[in-house]
Amino acid sequence: NAGVTQTPKFQVLKTGQSMTLQCAQDMNHEYMSWYRQDPGMGLRLIHYSVGAGITDQGEVPNGYNVSRSTTEDFPLRLLSAAPSQTSVYFCASSSVGPFSIQVDTQYFGPGTRLTVL
């Protein structure tokens, strides 16, 4: 299994540009989420999805859109990039099955480092 993959690894945008950060997982996980991490800080939840066709907002959703058309993919769209969105973005996935507490862990991707000029 490749686990959670993210593309691109690095991206530089100009203010006002739009782009999509890609995230995919091959573990058949129902739950997927996007976090951002600013320098010296912990991760903050942007959006999440508990299954295909279902998304909801996290702690810092403004300026971002998501969709979940398949179980495997959960893209994050920046509609009009701003310098405040310069950050490292992590995608994560997990199983939400209640059948075993042992599967209750999140798997994180390697991150996308985004700079908005």
Next chain:
Amino acid sequence: DAKTTQPPSMDCAEGRAANLPCNHSTISGNEYVYWYRQIHSQGPQYIIHGLKNNETNEMASLIITEDRKSSTLILPHATLRDTAVYYCIVRVAFNNNDMRFGAGTRLTVKP
């Protein structure tokens, strides 16, 4: 805001046990204690979690006090590759929306 308090940094000698403390005095009865670590800006990695009993796996041990208001993550024989930021998180099981990452503890393992 994170529901936990951790020291910002700690050092440990290579080969010795690293004991990372975490205070979670407002923990609820149905909340678990989770530990993740982040090595050099990679994605966070799950280490261990527990409810009230002590837990051990191949990576670490988790000691939770009887009143559950604090816990300690123990890396029994720290190596240089254990240098990372360690996050202590409390949340209800399977409630991934409540993963509140604070600033964590930056552990530096020294030769």
